[in-house]
Structure formats: structure tokens, C-alpha cells
Amino acid sequence: MKAVGIVVEYNPFHNGHSYHLQQAKARSGADIAIAVMSGPFLQRGEPALISRWRRTKMALEGGVDLVVELPYAFAAQKAETFAAGAVSILDALHVDALCFGSESGDITQFTAILAHRRANQAQYEAHVRSLVRTGISYPKAQAQALQAIAKDTTLDVSQPNNILGLHYLQALQSQGSQAAPLTVRRLAAGYHDQTFATDTIASATSIRKQLANGDISAIGNVVPASTLHHLHEYYHTYGTFHDWERYFPLLKYKLLTMTAAQLASIYEAEEGLEHRVLDCIRGAVSFTDLMEQLKTKRYTWTRLQRLCVHILTHTTKEQLKDVQSSPYIRLLGMSRQGQSYLSMHKKKLKLPLVTHAKAYRHPLFELDHKASAVYYSILPEPLRSLMLKQDFVQHPLRYDETPKAYS
Amino acid sequence: MKAVGIVVEYNPFHNGHSYHLQQAKARSGADIAIAVMSGPFLQRGEPALISRWRRTKMALEGGVDLVVELPYAFAAQKAETFAAGAVSILDALHVDALCFGSESGDITQFTAILAHRRANQAQYEAHVRSLVRTGISYPKAQAQALQAIAKDTTLDVSQPNNILGLHYLQALQSQGSQAAPLTVRRLAAGYHDQTFATDTIASATSIRKQLANGDISAIGNVVPASTLHHLHEYYHTYGTFHDWERYFPLLKYKLLTMTAAQLASIYEAEEGLEHRVLDCIRGAVSFTDLMEQLKTKRYTWTRLQRLCVHILTHTTKEQLKDVQSSPYIRLLGMSRQGQSYLSMHKKKLKLPLVTHAKAYRHPLFELDHKASAVYYSILPEPLRSLMLKQDFVQHPLRYDETPKAYS
Secondary structure, three states: OOEEEEEEOOOOOOHHHHHHHHHHHHHHOOOEEEEEEEOOEOOOOOEOOOOHHHHHHHHHHOOOOEEEEEOHHHHOOOHHHHHHHHHHHHHHOOOOEEEEEEOOOOHHHHHHHHHHHHHOHHHHHHHHHHHHHOOOOHHHHHHHHHHHHOOOOOOOOOOHHHHHHHHHHHHHHHOOOOOEEEEEEOOOOOOOOOOOOOOOOOOHHHHHHHHHOOOOHHHOOOOOHHHHHHHHHHHHHHOOOOOHHHHHHHHHHHHHOOOHHHHHOEOOOOOOHHHHHHHHHOOOOOHHHHHHHHOOOOOOHHHHHHHHHHHHOOOEOOOOOOOOOOOOEEEEEEEHHHHHHHHHHHHHOOOOEEOOHHHOOOHHHHHHHHHHHHHHHHOOOOHHHHHHHHHHHOOOEEEEOOOOEEO | OOEEEEEEOOOOOOHHHHHHHHHHHHHHOOOEEEEEEEOOEOOOOOEOOOOHHHHHHHHHHHOOOEEEEEOHHHHOOOHHHHHHHHHHHHHHOOOOEEEEEEOOOOHHHHHHHHHHHHHOHHHHHHHHHHHHHOOOOHHHHHHHHHHHHOOOOOOOOOOHHHHHHHHHHHHHHHOOOOOEEEEEEOOOOOOOOOOOOOOOOOOHHHHHHHHHOOOOHHHOOOOOHHHHHHHHHHHHHHOOOOOHHHHHHHHHHHHHOOOHHHHHOEOOOOOOHHHHHHHHHOOOOOHHHHHHHHOOOOOOHHHHHHHHHHHHOOOEOOOOOOOOOOOOEEEEEEEHHHHHHHHHHHHHOOOOEEOOHHHOOOHHHHHHHHHHHHHHHHOOOOHHHHHHHHHHHOOOEEEEOOOOEEO
């Protein structure tokens, strides 16, 4: 039984994701697809629209066979750590291939540019350092330095999914994984597009923009029926999607009860950023307002959002010191095929498989629970308490394609 | 110019307070009354219904000449520390008398029982210790031990205002204050009464109960017109009064992002209480629900509420270590008479007079700001930001009785 791994957020699952999933299976010749999916907080430093359980259902109904969680320690992180965490989990599950979406779509471009960098490592690193000193952000410096040493390659390293792809390849190499890297070119929609690209394909960003306007039905053409159903149900049950503005009152409360020294202990609060944040927060009337006050050339919006996530969850530098690979695999859901795959491999998995949250303890897993507790903080009681409980008692979802039901 | 000091919360100012104020002036023969009033959080571990500024207006319009703030470090505290803080401020302002309300109304009963205790100090303390070991609360043990050594006195030391009175006397003595202690018997209403005692006198507890039902006009007979006006205006402007249930989502968020070790560093988190709180919080759906789960014979409701206030404001044992007297006097408001009194005494005040929050710094004053910031956390933006700013820029209120206006 062959497996292909993919790294996803599904925020929410849309037609572009569906296409990627089909392509990943087809090109790898895999029998099953394993998705490592971020928990409540995402790589861009945002809360997921809806709970991990609902997104797991979207994934299973969209054709994923195994959904496992990317722990908080890797999910709300810069591309390098994000990729390293995801690869460590997929590798532990013995996937035969890892298939990522990119703007390029040509895997040889990725291997070529990585070879270039390896051959010019010292020069590359010196260049990054000198670019950072000019005041630009670290990711931008990396991209420019990379472009400089690999003039003859055609990969556009200013594109976010190309960058992420490079980190996947690098992680596969450095972790000695046997999984073959594959890439699928993303359809039409650009990662940051605010508007729909075609009739049926839109970026998650543009979809979330529609949802923020409160119009679920407006995305009917660009997501599967299943996504529409789960979004509707979640909104109906909880009265809200999760977005940063809903958390802003908590973030402000949190910051106003912290000292600069406490804030400096938070992960990503580097280079005096704590004073900047504390100076801005008193007068900030919304999350957007705060971000606009904080933003500089040096700090990307994404970086600042992630810092805010870590403040909200009180995640310290100490807690995320040296995280490089996941210590566990948290199983969220599986199809029948996925279940068979697990049965075949369960003796030789490289990491413990967590199927019952109550039965497993690890400092990074505690972080996942804390992130969950924060995530549900905006829900009214008793829903808030119920969701907190669910995360501890919920068994992995088991999905039957026929007759489309959970057991 | 003679001054009488009173210690108040005015939550809200009612006819009983008005009576006490008149009696205090009359019995002491004072020209002016100085009220030391708690800031945003009160002795029973509750948020004040409305802001310090609105309560200051109630006080000034009710006949108080100077309103100064009892800092957070003393306001949300056990009777002993509360009294010590209040007395230190009144003494620094050179009041000639301190007049408190009590169930007794006879000052000789207070002096007698204190003399008894002093004469039997060792016996008293041993008795308190042995009573605490039986599992009852510390205040209850103190009351029982006091009653035991002073069988022939008639003061009922199980009554909360009598207890507080004893602490005032003790603080006056231990701080070597020249202020004469006076007491006025409280009219009809018992401190904890849930219902109105007479047509025009009701306890603040029963008044708050009516307000919690959303019925401001129902208290029209038991409060001055001025109180009614300010309550109406506050509610109209901010959409809410401040009560614990409104803070519960924040408290729960706060607790769910704390470790047991962090919680143990919070003031009043003694004797493993931190584990009890963390065990209860996940499933608690309201503040009342949490309190009911936490309550035991050992911990009074009030004590547990105060702990929750300190958690909410993240006030640590370290921060409140050895607080015994206030390091400053924060002026909130004054009548013309009050202003004259201050002019006459300003050279010899025993503590710095803070009239501009921006211009003064002290660790305990930082606590006041933090408590304020937390207090306003439940307001919608931009009101929340505006109130935060007001605390820094607001000048003391100057009240003219004729033509009843602020300048």
C-alpha cells in the first residue's frame, strides 16, 4: 500500500485543495493520501476559521485517508520550522512521497536551486546577513540571496509556496527521509489573491474574505458541497467563525497584564519588539489597528501575527527552544483505507501514535491543549466548556465513504 | 478646619451612606469629610459597578469634600490590610477623626474588646491557631477566639462591620495616628441583606441585586437622585455595569493559559488552592459555577473572589509582600471646601499627593493602572481605549455645590 503525504491547513477545504489531492495521488501512484493538518492556529499567525474536527471532516469527505495534526509548536511557525515539523510526521508515517503545491510545478527547479545553495553555502549565508542589516525582513533577505546565487535557475523564490517547497525538500534531506518530493502547480489562484481567480478555483484568502462578509453561500462555486455544509453547521452551532478580531479583546487584556520582561520571554518577541507592542496596545481599538501600528519593513505582517498568537497562548522561548521534529503523531481522522494503512504500519511507526488525548503526555502536547483552550475562548458557555472537553475525549473520526457516514 | 475621615466603596452611594456621612460630620464637629474610596476592585473581591470617576461624582454630590483612592494593594484585601491602608491615607491627610459604620454603634465596646485582646494576646493567638486547625476560615477563627477571651463584652464580633471597626482602631493605634475613632450605628439594613430593609434604607448588596435584574428605577427610593442619574448615564454610555460574570470569560482564558506553578505565585493562592482552581475551571460555565465548586469551610466566598481578582490582574505574592501602608494619596475629586483644606495642608501631608497619574511612578501605583486596565476590559472599543486613557489624563474632579457643576 503506497501513501502520499501532503501538508495542509484546509482553512477551508476548497476546489484547489481537491485538485491538489487528486494530483498528489495520481502522480505518486499512491493508494492513500495522508494529510498533516495544522491545529487551531495557522502558519500566517491566524486562528483557523473552524475547529480541527470540522476541518478533519472536510478533509476526509474531500478524499484524504488519514488526517494527523501538525502540533502548535510547528503550525504557528516560520516556513522552515513548519516544514520540518510536517516532514517529521509524514516520515514517521512512512509516506512514499510528499507532494506540495507550488507556483512553479517543476520539481527539478527546486532540486537545482538547493544544489546551488549547498555549493555556495557560505556566500549565501553572508549575503543573507548583509541584507538583513539593511532593514528588510529575514524571509525577504533569504529570497534575495537565493535568487542572487542561482541566477540561471528559473524558480521564483519570492513566491510563498515555492519557498515552502524548498523547505520541504530541505527537511526531507536533512531528516534522511525516503519520501520522494513531488510538486503540483497551483491552479490560477495566487496565494494572496483577495478576489476569485476563476469560476471554480479561488485562494483560501479570497474565500475567507467572502466569509468575513458573512456570506457563506457566495463561495458555493469554489468549494465542495461538504465544505459548505460544515461551514454552515459550524456557524449555526457556534454563532461565529474564528478570526483575529474576535480574539483582540483577549489579546489586549493579556498584554495589559504583562510586564515588558514577561513579554520578552514570549517566543518571537525579539529585538525590543516587546516595548513596541506595549506602546501600541493601550490605544489600539482593533487587531487591524494594532497590526498597522506595529508593522515595519523589518517585521512582516505574518511574523507579527504569529507573535500575537504566541502572546495569546503565552508560549515562551523556553518552551519552543530547539523544536526540530515532532515527538508524536496525533490522529484526527481516517477513512477505511487509512485505517488499513495504519493497521499495516502501526508496529513500525517512528513516533507514538496518539489516538486518545487523555492517555498521552508531552510538553509540546500540553501546548496543543493550551492553544485549543485559547482557541475556544471566544465561544459562549456552555459551548466553550463542551469544546474543551471534546478535545480530551474525542476519538479519531472514522469515515466510511459508502454510505458516507462516521462510525 | 477640622476633617473627619471615612472609608467607603460607594457601590453605589445610597441613603445609608448619606446618613453615615451626615452623622460623621455632626458627631466629629468636622468642617469637611474625606472619603478614602476603593478603586476598581473591592474588598469582597468584586469589581465596582461603575468607574471610580462616576463613584467620585456620587460622593461629591452626596456631600463628601475630598475623595482619594484606596490603592488596589489595600482595596482587594482582607479586613486587616484594607483597614491599615485606609488609615494610613487618612492619617497622612491629618484627619481629626475616623468615623466608621458598625452594627454596634458604641465605640467603648470596641476599645474594651481591644484592651481585652491586648491583655490576653498569647492566649488569643494560640486559640486562633487551634481553631484554624479544625478547618474553619481564618476570619471565623479570629471572631471565635475574640469572643472567647471577651465574654463580658457585648460587641458581636461575628458582624462584618464590627470586625472592620476593630481593625480601624487597631490600625490607628499601631500607626500612632492622632485621629479619634468614632462609630455610627448602621441603620436597619444588615450588610449581607438581599432585600430592602425599609422604604428608604437598603444595603448596597440588596441594591446591586436589583441592578443585576436590570432595574435601575427600582432603587429610586433608597438612593439619592444623583446616584440614580450616574447609574443611568453609565449604563447608557457603556451598555453594562461591571460584575463578575462579565469578567468570567477573561478569568477562564487567563487560568487556561497558566501553569500550576504560575498560579501558585499569585497573591492568596495558598495551600494548594492553585490545583483546586485549575481542576475546576475547565468545566465551569459561569463565575457562580466556579465559586460553588471552589467553596469549602476553609475558604470563604469573599476570600476566593479576592483570589480570582488577583488572578485576573496577575498580582503576585511578591508584589504585595509586606504592604502595610500606602506610599501615596491619589486625589480623585474635591469640593471647594475640600480644595481649601488641601491648600492649607499641602505642605505637611505625610505622603505624596498624586493629582496627575502620568507624573507619578510607584510599583503599587502600577498595580492600580493594571487593575484599571483589567476593569475596562469588558467594555467595547473604542470606549475601552478611551477609559484607559482617561485614567492617565483625568484631572481630579472639582465640584461646586452651587451651581452644582464641575469645573
